[in-house]
Amino acid sequence: MSPPVVCPNCSAPISPAQFATAQFTACGDCGTPLLARAFPALLRPAPQGVSGERITDSGQAACFYHPHKTAHVPCDACGRFVCALCDVELHGQHLCPACIETGRRKGSLTTLESRRMLWDNVALAVAVLPPLLCLWPAIVGAPAAIFLAIFGWRKPRSVAPRFTRLRLTLAIVVAVLALVGIGALIYFLKQQGGGATPFSMEPTIQE
Amino acid sequence: MKLSSYTKLPGRGWAWTGPSRVWLGEDHVLLVLGQVFFESYRRFFLKDIQAVIVRRTHTGKTWSGIWAAGLLFFAGIAALVGDRTAALILLGIATPFGIALLINVLLGPTCACYVRTAVQTERLHAVSRLRTTRKFMARVEPLVIAAQGELPAEQFAADLASLQFQAGAPLSYAPPVLGS
Numbered sequence: 001m002s003p004p005v006v007c008p009n010c011s012a013p014i015s016p017a018q019f020a021t022a023q024f025t026a027c028g029d030c031g032t033p034l035l036a037r038a039f040p041a042l043l044r045p046a047p048q049g050v051s052g053e054r055i056t057d058s059g060q061a062a063c064f065y066h067p068h069k070t071a072h073v074p075c076d077a078c079g080r081f082v083c084a085l086c087d088v089e090l091h092g093q094h095l096c097p098a099c100i101e102t103g104r105r106k107g108s109l110t111t112l113e114s115r116r117m118l119w120d121n122v123a124l125a126v127a128v129l130p131p132l133l134c135l136w137p138a139i140v141g142a143p144a145a146i147f148l149a150i151f152g153w154r155k156p157r158s159v160a161p162r163f164t165r166l167r168l169t170l171a172i173v174v175a176v177l178a179l180v181g182i183g184a185l186i187y188f189l190k191q192q193g194g195g196a197t198p199f200s201m202e203p204t205i206q207e
Numbered sequence: 208m209k210l211s212s213y214t215k216l217p218g219r220g221w222a223w224t225g226p227s228r229v230w231l232g233e234d235h236v237l238l239v240l241g242q243v244f245f246e247s248y249r250r251f252f253l254k255d256i257q258a259v260i261v262r263r264t265h266t267g268k269t270w271s272g273i274w275a276a277g278l279l280f281f282a283g284i285a286a287l288v289g290d291r292t293a294a295l296i297l298l299g300i301a302t303p304f305g306i307a308l309l310i311n312v313l314l315g316p317t318c319a320c321y322v323r324t325a326v327q328t329e330r331l332h333a334v335s336r337l338r339t340t341r342k343f344m345a346r347v348e349p350l351v352i353a354a355q356g357e358l359p360a361e362q363f364a365a366d367l368a369s370l371q372f373q374a375g376a377p378l379s380y381a382p383p384v385l386g387s
Contacts, residue, residue, distance in 0.1 A: 004374035005258045008321050008328070013375050014260070016368035018382050024263060025382030033263035037348065040355045042257035043366045046325065091234075115247045122244050158246055160213050160230045160239050 002042050007032060052083030064096070075099055107156050116159065119152025120167035127174040131181070139182055142175040149175070213237060217342035218333035227332040229343070234354065236322070236347060238331055249329055251322050253354035258323040259347070261340050267317035274311060277304035314338070 004013040012029035014036050024033040052069035055062055061071035063083035071081030075096035082096045090100070090111065103109030123145050130141030149168040157164040213230035220227050225241035236256075238249040281301035285294040320334040320343065334343045358366075 002257060002325060002370065004371050005260065005323060006374075008260055008262050008319065008330075013371050015382055016364065016371045019367060020364065021382075021384065023384045024261075025384055028382065035261040037259045037344065038363075038367055039256055039258060039351050040358045040363065041255055041325070042323075043358070043363070043370065111250065113248060115245055118241075118244055118246055125244070158239075159248055160228065160237060160246075161215075 002044075002046070005036060005038060005042065007034060050084040052085040077103070110159055113159065116156060118158065118164075119148060119155050120157075120162075120164045120171065123148040123152055123171035124167055124174070127171040127178070131174075131178045135178075135182060135185065138178040142178040142182070145171050145175040216333075216346055217339045218331065218335070220333045220335040222332040229331055229333045231346070231350075238329065238333065240332070249327075251324060251329070253347075253351050255324045256322055256347075256351050256355075257325065259344065260321045260323065260328075261337075261344075262319045262321070263337070264317045264319050266335070267311060267315070270311050271308060274304050274308035277301070278308055 005019075006013055007027040007030060009032040010027060010030035012027060014034065015028050018025045018027075018034060019036050019038045022035075024035050026032070027034050052063065052066060052072065055068055055070050061081050063069045063071055063086060064080040065086050066083050069083035069085065072084040072087050073094045074081055076093040077095055077099040080096055080098075082094070086096055088095050088097065088100055090109070095103070100109065100112070104112045107113060126141050126148055127145030130137035149171045153165070153168055213232050216229040216231050216236065218229045222240050225243055227241065228239045230237040230239065232250070234253055236251045236253070238251070240247045240249070278301050281297050281304065285297035285301065288294050288297065314336050316337045317335055318337050318340055320331045320340050321328050322331060331343075334340050
């Protein structure tokens with residue numbers, strides 16, 4: 001049986017009467033107002049692990065990973081026979097440990113992912129922060145942001161719905177604007193300095 | 208190996224690391240914790256959720272106090288200074304405090320919502336207001352019951368009482384009701 005449901009404040013077991021009401025009631029130990037809901041899973045016994053049966057007849061199919069154990073089910077991804085110990089049930093599919101590991105590494109089994117990089121946030125930060133601090137770091141930051149946005153375009157996005165592509169596009173736009181701003185500033189400074197502008201269309205007069 | 212489509216659940220909050228949201232998948236509740244350049248995920252399968260515990264907190268009252276103190280401080284100085292321009296500037300500083308106080312009061316009382324499974328008890332930082340918690344529970348509770356099946360009320364209550372009693376919870380304790 002499961003351990004009891006406890007008060008999150010003092011870890012004292014919650015009184016059974018507190019589950020029966022839809023209103024906040026005081027914890028018997030610390031007096032914290034609590035509202036608790038229990039579900040049948042709380043009373044369900046913990047599932048027992050199975051180790052697979054040993055092969056007794058030479059005609060029996062064997063597990064790919066444990067040759068001395070009988071095959072329980074074929075893996076839905078690779079088709080290898082696996083014993084009851086190796087069989088992992090996920091979303092109604094029977095998978096072997098190798099396919100689980102491959103799916104986790106490649107990101108095809110999103111249910112097993114617990115962390116993801118947010119490339120849109122990285123690109124936006126690299127695009128926006130340098131111009132805010134000072135314009136000159138944007139000379140490096142803006143191309144880096146464009147590179148990161150393009151790099152992150154095809155990378156796995158957030159598991160939950162999120163405007164990833166919009167943020168990546170915004171990062172590119174900000175980076176391009178920063179580059180245009182830097183270009184304009186260089187042009188302006190050159191003009192102020194009195195030197196010939198690099199973009200001048202007038203022909204230079206040879207004396 | 209297909210991607211789940213998620214629908215938004217009520218709740219939007221902040222953990223220490225960043226923003227937090229809850230989503231409803233085909234067979235689970237997904238808790239998303241933002242960490243600036245990363246996102247971490249916790250999944251609570253509907254068939255595995257054992258309990259939801261909500262604890263009232265004083266966070267909302269504390270924030271109201273902070274915003275009210277800021278508002279009174281700047282508005283008070285604005286009332287005391289003779290210069291009109293200085294008073295207007297101070298009122299300009301006091302305004303955000305007033306807006307924050309108003310929003311905090313309108314959002315209602317705060318709470319901490321915990322989801323318990325066989326292997327973890329996790330706080331849902333996204334569900335931090337009492338009103339949001341009620342909406343969250345109204346959405347999730349029927350789905351959890353549908354996924355786990357409903358036990359006869361008397362049997363469930365008796366088994367639950369037995370479980371809690373074995374751990375030391377007093378059976379005779381009649382908890383005082385503290386409001387909805």
